[in-house]
Amino acid sequence: MDTKKYVIKQISVFSENRPGRLASVAKALGEEKVNILAFSIAEASGFGVIRALVDQPEKAHKKLSSLGYNVAFTDVIAVQMKDKPGGLYEIAKVLGDAGINIEYSYAYSGKKAAVLILRVDQVDEAIEKISESGATLLEHTVFH
Amino acid sequence: MQYWDPRIEATPKEDLQKMQYRLLKSLVCRLYSFSPFYHDRMKKQKVHPDDIRELSDVHKLPFMFKKDLRDSYPNKIFTATPEELVRYHVSSGTTGKPTVVGYTQNDVDNWSTSVARGLSSMGLGRGDVIQVSYGYGLFTGGLGLHYGAERIGATVLPTSVGNTERQIELMQDLDVTAIACTPSYLLHIGEVAEKMGVNIKKDTLLRTGILGAEPWTENMRTRIENWLGIKAYDIYGTSELSGPMFTECAEQNGFHVWSDLALVEVIDPKTEEPLEAGEKGELTITMLQKEALPMIRYRIGDISSISEEVCPCGRTSPRINRIQGRVDDMLIIRGINVFPSQVEYTLMTIPEVGQHFQIVVERTGALDDMLVRVELTKESFSDKITDLMKIRQMVEHRLRNALNVAVNVELVEPGSLPRFEGKSKKVIDKRSL
Numbered sequence: 001m002d003t004k005k006y007v008i009k010q011i012s013v014f015s016e017n018r019p020g021r022l023a024s025v026a027k028a029l030g031e032e033k034v035n036i037l038a039f040s041i042a043e044a045s046g047f048g049v050i051r052a053l054v055d056q057p058e059k060a061h062k063k064l065s066s067l068g069y070n071v072a073f074t075d076v077i078a079v080q081m082k083d084k085p086g087g088l089y090e091i092a093k094v095l096g097d098a099g100i101n102i103e104y105s106y107a108y109s110g111k112k113a114a115v116l117i118l119r120v121d122q123v124d125e126a127i128e129k130i131s132e133s134g135a136t137l138l139e140h141t142v143f144h
Numbered sequence: 145m146q147y148w149d150p151r152i153e154a155t156p157k158e159d160l161q162k163m164q165y166r167l168l169k170s171l172v173c174r175l176y177s178f179s180p181f182y183h184d185r186m187k188k189q190k191v192h193p194d195d196i197r198e199l200s201d202v203h204k205l206p207f208m209f210k211k212d213l214r215d216s217y218p219n220k221i222f223t224a225t226p227e228e229l230v231r232y233h234v235s236s237g238t239t240g241k242p243t244v245v246g247y248t249q250n251d252v253d254n255w256s257t258s259v260a261r262g263l264s265s266m267g268l269g270r271g272d273v274i275q276v277s278y279g280y281g282l283f284t285g286g287l288g289l290h291y292g293a294e295r296i297g298a299t300v301l302p303t304s305v306g307n308t309e310r311q312i313e314l315m316q317d318l319d320v321t322a323i324a325c326t327p328s329y330l331l332h333i334g335e336v337a338e339k340m341g342v343n344i345k346k347d348t349l350l351r352t353g354i355l356g357a358e359p360w361t362e363n364m365r366t367r368i369e370n371w372l373g374i375k376a377y378d379i380y381g382t383s384e385l386s387g388p389m390f391t392e393c394a395e396q397n398g399f400h401v402w403s404d405l406a407l408v409e410v411i412d413p414k415t416e417e418p419l420e421a422g423e424k425g426e427l428t429i430t431m432l433q434k435e436a437l438p439m440i441r442y443r444i445g446d447i448s449s450i451s452e453e454v455c456p457c458g459r460t461s462p463r464i465n466r467i468q469g470r471v472d473d474m475l476i477i478r479g480i481n482v483f484p485s486q487v488e489y490t491l492m493t494i495p496e497v498g499q500h501f502q503i504v505v506e507r508t509g510a511l512d513d514m515l516v517r518v519e520l521t522k523e524s525f526s527d528k529i530t531d532l533m534k535i536r537q538m539v540e541h542r543l544r545n546a547l548n549v550a551v552n553v554e555l556v557e558p559g560s561l562p563r564f565e566g567k568s569k570k571v572i573d574k575r576s577l
Contacts, residue, residue: 012527014520016556044529044536046554047520051527068559070525103528119527 003127007075008140009057010117013050014070017043025050028067034060037143038078038117040106051106053078053117055144076119077127078143080136081107083114091116094133100126148264148296149257152404153459157452160403160460165199167432168407172196172205174223175438181212181221182440202407202430203418208442210243213384218244224436234282235383236486236548245284245383246436252291254433255386258402259292262391265400265457266352266377268322270297273349275315277325277333278357278479280304283548284387285357285479289324298322305329308336315348322352326479327360327368327376331510334372345373354379356388357479359467365396380464382481384442385431390464395456398463406431408462409441410450413471421452426471427464445471473571475505477512480549484570487516490546496524496535500561507575516543517554519561 015021022041029036039052054060057073064071081087088107095102101121108115115138120126130137147153155163173193175182186192189206196204212221222229224246231247247255268274274293278285286304293300301318303311305325312333314320323330330353337344344350353368356379368376380399381389385406390399401408406429410419413426427446431439447469450462475482484503491499498519506513518539526532536553543551 010527012525014525014532014555014557016560042529044533047532047556049527049529049532065522068557070520070522070558072525072527074527 001128001131003124005139005141006077006127006137007123008053008078008117008138008143010074010076010119011052011054011057011060011064012072012074013052013064015048015050017046017048021048022050024067025064025069028063029054029060032056032059032063034063038106038108038115040117042104051104053143057144074119075123076117077123077130078138079116079118079130080110080112080138081114081116083109087114088116090133091118091130091135094129094135095120095126098125098129100129146264146267146269147458148261152402153261153265153400153461155403155460157454157460161199164403164407164432167404168199168202168430169193169196171430171432171438171440175440179221179223179438181216182438199407202409202441205430205441207416207428208440210384210443210445213243214241217241219246222246222436223438224248229436232282233284233287233383233387235284235481236546243383245386247386248435250433250435251386251437254405255288255389256291256295258386258389258405259288259391260295261402262379262389262393262400263292263296263298263354265391265393265459266322266354266375267394268293268296268298268352272296272298272321272352273301273319274298274354275301275303275311275320275323275325277303277305277311277323277329278388283480284381284383285324288381288387288389289354293324308333309340312337312340312342315344315350316342319349321349322354323350324354324379326357327353327355327364328358328478328507328510328512330355330368330372330376331364334368335510345371350374353377354391356380356391358476359469362466378466380467382444384437384439384444385429386434393455393457393459397455398451398465400455400459400461400463401429401450403461405433408450408464410448413443413447419449421450421462424449424468443471445474447471475503475514475571475573477505477514477547477549480547482514482547482549486546487543490543491518491539494539494542496521497539497555498558500563501570502561503571505571505573505575512575513552514549515552515554517556517561519558520555522558 035055037053042049103119105118176193185206191204228248229246276289280286353376377392379388379391409428410425419425427444446467502517504515540553
């Protein structure tokens with residue numbers, strides 16, 4: 001199975017945990033006409049990591065790096081969930097049964113269905129197992 | 145007024161100075177003959193033992209700096225044989241290498257005598273129970289006070305630092321009358337005691353505090369004395385001199401520097417010229433009887449002045465007035481000396497963070513908290529929070545090992561810390577004493 005088309009490039013930005021940092025990142029992306037499709041913030045003591053799916057990841061990376069930010073690409077996958085009780089369970093069970101660990105995850109309610117963004121320890125295996133289960137994976141072209 | 149050693153403590157000044165001259169002369173002759181380090185130093189300065197003809201000729205002798213001790217790590221300038229050493233103490237140096245101080249039996253004895261005279265001058269003696277809450281170990285505070293207190297026949301309760309509630313219980317149960325610790329730790333003990341429902345003033349026999357190893361002020365003294373119902377005395381020293389050595393007497397007006405053990409000068413740190421009594425400058429000390437690691441005109445780096453007047457207590461020795469600051473950027477965190485250069489040196493060995501840093505020192509409650517802010521390098525940025533937390537913990541661990549004091553680390557964005565030209569202001573000290 002060609003798993004590549006399902007691998008999505010997420011942009012991750014290291015940020016200090018203080019007022020104005022998110023605004024600064026968002027402003028830079030706005031100026032570059034980069035659209036943010038999904039996004040989350042993970043926080044630890046004193047710092048955080050901003051994670052986002054954007055329509056032009058390379059452009060976003062270049063811009064934020066030029067402003068001095070620590071930026072990295074991370075491979076994630078996106079799965080369509082049923083927007084009803086038990087929707088998340090179906091996906092999480094597939095991965096759990098297969099022994100694939102979810103490192104982190106976030107979700108958004110899309111136009112057609114709810115979408116779960118997953119960062120897992122075994123990307124290819126996760127894509128295969130989710131496909132086999134009948135759930136719908138979103139291709140990276142949906143985002144960029 | 146009780147003297148521990150009236151022969152020294154109450155001797156007329158002129159006699160003390162004659163004695164000091166004899167001790168200095170014999171020290172210089174000994175070192176010139178037997179220590180390659182001092183021999184070279186004196187040659188370089190073009191001074192010969194024959195040039196030392198009176199006490200003020202000490203000004204002709206070369207200075208010693210902390211750097212000399214670091215460069216001679218671990219024991220290159222010791223003047224005792226390994227068999228003659230009975231102890232080592234180790235303090236962290238200004239950069240990677242620590243400073244090792246060796247002691248002969250006479251060195252330990254003189255140190256204990258010095259502390260014994262100080263404790264006696266506060267009115268302590270047999271029947272007193274002295275709780276030593278300075279750290280025991282490589283740090284000189286614990287053992288220094290311990291031996292001095294035993295010397296005067298007091299009972300020692302060697303609690304060391306930490307486990308504060310237990311310290312307070314023992315203080316009550318064993319009728320402790322005096323405590324030796326840092327002033328900030330005593331404030332902490334006071335706070336913890338209040339939380340436990342213990343009123344130190346009423347519920348304990350504590351009447352004396354021997355407080356040092358960090359700078360404090362007259363305001364703090366007043367606060368401690370009124371709050372805890374004790375007399376609070378300052379004690380002074382560094383590991384290079386042996387450890388805590390000189391204390392205030394009951395007059396609470398300057399550290400008595402015993403003339404048979406030490407010759408104290410105050411110099412202008414820029415011109416290196418000696419200053420008069422009462423003038424403020426850098427303290428410079430010559431240890432007149434140290435055997436294992438002699439100190440001639442050692443530049444301690446502390447700023448103060450000396451008083452030559454005979455103390456109302458009757459003691460004739462010169463006194464060092466309260467320490468007013470440092471000539472360098474040394475910080476004292478929970479009684480431990482910390483140089484920003486040590487932080488820099490340690491960070492240079494950690495590729496995950498840059499070399500720029502900022503130290504923020506605060507006093508939370510009574511205790512010092514040190515935060516080091518470091519920049520995460522681009523290469524080590526991971527999207528996973530757990531990886532970043534691991535880096536932070538690793539840096540904390542490495543700094544703690546290097547500095548011997550707990551450090552909090554904050555990871556910040558690259559390029560976000562201020563860059564300074566020339567002498568950088570990398571320390572933000574928010575403590576108000």
